[in-house]
Amino acid sequence: xxxxxxxxxxxVVIVYDNFPAVAGATFSVDAGEIVLLQGPNGAGKTTLLRAxxxxxxxxxxxxxxxxxxxxxxxxxxxxRVGLLGHANGLFQDLTxxxxxxxxxxxxGAMRQDVDQAMITMGISGRLGxxxxxxxxxxxxxxxALASLIVRRAQLWxxxxxxxxxxxxxxxxxxxxxxxARDAGATVIFASHEIERARSLATRSLMVTTGTVKPx
Amino acid sequence: MSQTxxxxxxxxxxxxxxxxxxxxxxxxxxxLPFAGLIMIMFAFALDNDDVLQRVAGGLIWLAxxxxxxxxxxxxxxxxxxxxxxxxxxxxxxxxxAVFLGKAIALTLQLIALDVVLIAAAFxxxxxxxxxxxxxxxxxxxxxxxxxxxxxxxxxxGLTAGTTGxxxxxxxLLLPVVAPVLIxxxxxxxxAFGSGGAATSEGWAWVGLLTIFAAVFGIGGSLAFGPxxxx
Numbered sequence: 001x002x003x004x005x006x007x008x009x010x011x012v013v014i015v016y017d018n019f020p021a022v023a024g025a026t027f028s029v030d031a032g033e034i035v036l037l038q039g040p041n042g043a044g045k046t047t048l049l050r051a052x053x054x055x056x057x058x059x060x061x062x063x064x065x066x067x068x069x070x071x072x073x074x075x076x077x078x079x080r081v082g083l084l085g086h087a088n089g090l091f092q093d094l095t096x097x098x099x100x101x102x103x104x105x106x107x108g109a110m111r112q113d114v115d116q117a118m119i120t121m122g123i124s125g126r127l128g129x130x131x132x133x134x135x136x137x138x139x140x141x142x143x144a145l146a147s148l149i150v151r152r153a154q155l156w157x158x159x160x161x162x163x164x165x166x167x168x169x170x171x172x173x174x175x176x177x178x179x180a181r182d183a184g185a186t187v188i189f190a191s192h193e194i195e196r197a198r199s200l201a202t203r204s205l206m207v208t209t210g211t212v213k214p215x
Numbered sequence: 216m217s218q219t220x221x222x223x224x225x226x227x228x229x230x231x232x233x234x235x236x237x238x239x240x241x242x243x244x245x246x247l248p249f250a251g252l253i254m255i256m257f258a259f260a261l262d263n264d265d266v267l268q269r270v271a272g273g274l275i276w277l278a279x280x281x282x283x284x285x286x287x288x289x290x291x292x293x294x295x296x297x298x299x300x301x302x303x304x305x306x307x308x309x310x311x312a313v314f315l316g317k318a319i320a321l322t323l324q325l326i327a328l329d330v331v332l333i334a335a336a337f338x339x340x341x342x343x344x345x346x347x348x349x350x351x352x353x354x355x356x357x358x359x360x361x362x363x364x365x366x367x368x369x370x371x372g373l374t375a376g377t378t379g380x381x382x383x384x385x386x387l388l389l390p391v392v393a394p395v396l397i398x399x400x401x402x403x404x405x406a407f408g409s410g411g412a413a414t415s416e417g418w419a420w421v422g423l424l425t426i427f428a429a430v431f432g433i434g435g436s437l438a439f440g441p442x443x444x445x
Contacts, residue, residue, distance in 0.1 A: 079307025
């Protein structure tokens with residue numbers, strides 16, 4: 001494991017809907033870490049994750065993710081991160097397999113990568129032929145996580161990844177995140193399920209009113 | 216990391232949109248009957264063969280444009296309902312390829328719709344077309360639907376995710392597609408020979424449709440990514 005900084009934020013301000021959702025955040029994340037973001041609703045956790053994915057402009061401060069300066073070129077980081085927000089980013093009218101194949105074509109992944117990811121997340125077989133609209137919330141979540149595996153993201157940004165999963169799905173997710181970390185990925189996730197999340201994370205950060213401190 | 220070739224993204228988005236349409240059948244089960252009803256209601260309202268033959272071109276394109284609003288909103292609803300548009304942004308792909316894929320899918324759906332509407336005009340309005348007129352009509356449909364596909368996708372992207380997009384889209388789009396309505400109507404009238412119009416008169420209007428499609432095709436490719444990003 002190296003101590004290379006995957007995320008390096010210094011006094012970062014992010015304005016969202018004319019409101020400073022992140023007001024002077026300073027923190028860093030090293031390669032291979034699994035970092036938990038905890039804090040109350042509206043503290044700025046989702047904004048931080050979306051900013052790390054290059055989806056939000058940086059109003060002030062310096063923000064580097066995977067060596068890309070988000071102030072000047074936030075597009076460059078996008079193909080190297082995987083973001084799973086509150087929604088799953090799936091097409092409801094397509095089957096699980098069709099969704100997976102669509103995302104794999106966009107990133108140039110092989111069919112065997114798709115099959116392996118679907119097996120890992122337990123959505124292969126009959127479930128793979130089911131339309132996403134007919135799946136349970138937990139099954140959709142697993143499908144969304146499988147699409148992140150296919151994309152081979154170097155940095156996983158997950159917002160409430162355990163939400164909607166049953167006990168088996170949560171255990172499977174934890175194993176998947178540890179396996180992703182072992183394969184060289186870095187994971188940063190927000191969660192309200194503190195006990196489970198702390199057992200998974202290698203470090204915790206507390207987000208309050210747009211600032212970040214060690215938890 | 217190398218970026219996925221643009222042609223692969225265009226093909227993936229095009230296939231995805233057409234597959235979703237084939238499965239949900241919104242165009243065949245909802246848009247087509249809606250457009251057909253417009254044609255039938257005008258036939259009853261005007262109730263005069265001469266008048267109907269004269270206005271057939273305009274009615275075809277009015278029905279097409281009203282249907283465009285529904286298809287564009289549907290096209291972007293499938294991308295925004297579960298935040299798939301955000302996932303496309305994060306995928307780091309060239310968003311102009313997403314624009315082209317969606318615009319081509321929209322154009323193909325509009326062409327299918329127009330084939331039915333023109334058939335309805337032959338049946339309900341008793342219009343006729345010569346061999347030369349048929350060439351003009353086919354060219355007009357391709358150029359006009361391409362223009363509508365490009366401009367519809369651009370404005371669909373602009374309004375995607377905004378509140379009140381159902382009413383905002385027609386308000387923004389109607390003035391912009393007015394040149395298509397006028398030019399396609401004139402070209403179709405020339406193809407049908409409505410009001411004694413010669414077929415040759417229609418080609419200048421097809422030229423205008425081609426320019427419109429080219430402007431919005433190029434402009435849309437350049438503007439779509441930044442628009443979606445903001």
